[in-house]
Amino acid sequence: MNLEKRHVTLKTGNEQLSTTGKNLLDFWRWNGSDLTCNATRGVLAEFIVASALGIDLSVPRIEWAA
Numbered sequence: 864m865n866l867e868k869r870h871v872t873l874k875t876g877n878e879q880l881s882t883t884g885k886n887l888l889d890f891w892r893w894n895g896s897d898l899t900c901n902a903t904r905g906v907l908a909e910f911i912v913a914s915a916l917g918i919d920l921s922v923p924r925i926e927w928a929a
Contacts, residue, residue, distance in 0.1 A: 871923045
């Protein structure tokens with residue numbers, strides 16, 4: 864298992880998705896619009912708590928990070 868730290872940057876949503884004619888925002892809308900979805904609720908809760916605690920949101924969330 865590779866435990867090497869990945870460098871992830873915040874995306875704007877304008878990034879193009881190959882030759883699909885779609886951008887990342889199109890994917891986000893299609894994939895994540897249901898904020899009551901079981902998989903999404905926990906991540907939304909993390910965002911709300913991080914916001915309330917003043918945690919730096921300019922650093923992307925890394926799934927399974929410590």
